[in-house]
């Protein structure tokens with residue numbers, strides 16, 4: 001049976017996540033900055049329309065940001081990861097075969113579907129909007145590459161209203177003409193240069209290119225891209241059990257934290273929990289991001305900062321994670337800031353049995369594994385528990401004061417659901 005693929009992609013994902021929870025930002029130009037408030041990594045539709053570039057250092061754009069009263073935000077990866085999870089969960093109710101391609105994109109397998117595809121695209125859009133508040137665009141085609149093309153055009157055209165089906169479409173030639181060759185999925189900057197040198201400047205020209213030359217110049221992957229543009233699918237949906245992409249533990253503090261020690265203890269508690277979750281999934285992490293922030297809605301003294309640690313060998317050892325996390329917190333801490341939230345994100349997850357070893361590993365891995373299993377075993381018993389000294393011994397001051405209330409997952413900004 002001929003295959004049908006859909007690519008669902010969130011529009012202006014980071015900026016839209018911010019707008020969902022802050023109505024005053026809706027319909028306004030906003031930009032989101034990268035770690036340490038360096039570069040512009042996301043723009044709302046209105047900010048795009050002002051001609052603000054992607055990846056531009058914030059200080060270079062200062063004039064235009066000021067002139068148009070653009071709202072400038074630090075990135076809140078904990079929020080984006082959470083919203084991404086919600087979008088993917090929503091999509092999984094619409095198809096049994098789903099491949100999460102990036103934080104804001106997924107491929108869906110629509111092969112054999114009897115429903116009208118255009119209508120189904122709108123069903124997807126409506127459900128994601130209703131359940132998460134986010135707008136998505138849906139592109140449909142006979143291959144992943146064509147689904148990508150359709151998605152780009154769905155975003156560009158007002159008439160498409162967010163959904164474009166190019167499956168066996170009489171408009172396919174015209175659609176491919178509107179896509180520059182460098183926009184084709186898998187054609188990098190260098191590839192585009194070489195193609196343009198041959199006069200191949202659009203996706204249509206690439207589709208009609210001489211396959212022998214493509215093979216010689218770009219190898220089998222180049223050939224696959226051309227076949228994909230010819231409606232022959234070469235890349236199947238990869239829906240392997242959704243091995244977790246990351247583990248996030250983050251909380252708001254019941255009262256602002258201004259001292260280093262309680263901030264360290266809070267982060268230690270989050271790291272400990274994240275490491276437990278990691279081991280529950282029998283995984284180890286290659287990267288760890290620690291972030292701290294003040295109240296993001298206060299007008300004065302706003303501060304957000306994060307640091308990412310790369311481990312030479314993926315680890316799930318709480319002690320090892322804690323040691324590096326505490327170094328981070330000391331560097332991220334600023335005297336005089338009223339910290340309102342902190343968290344940890346573990347990424348680059350790998351199967352704990354398939355960790356690439358180190359030739360000279362300072363840690364005895366077998367011993368560390370046994371220790372972690374022993375601790376997890378004890379903490380799984382209802383009558384016993386042990387904890388890391390870094391978490392502190394007293395009732396932490398940062399914990400929410402309403403200890404008995406369950407979390408206001410959907411109504412309270414500071415108590416969003418904790419997700420992995």
Ligand SMILES: [Mg+2]
Pocket residue numbers: 009010011012013104
């Ligand atoms: Mg997107």
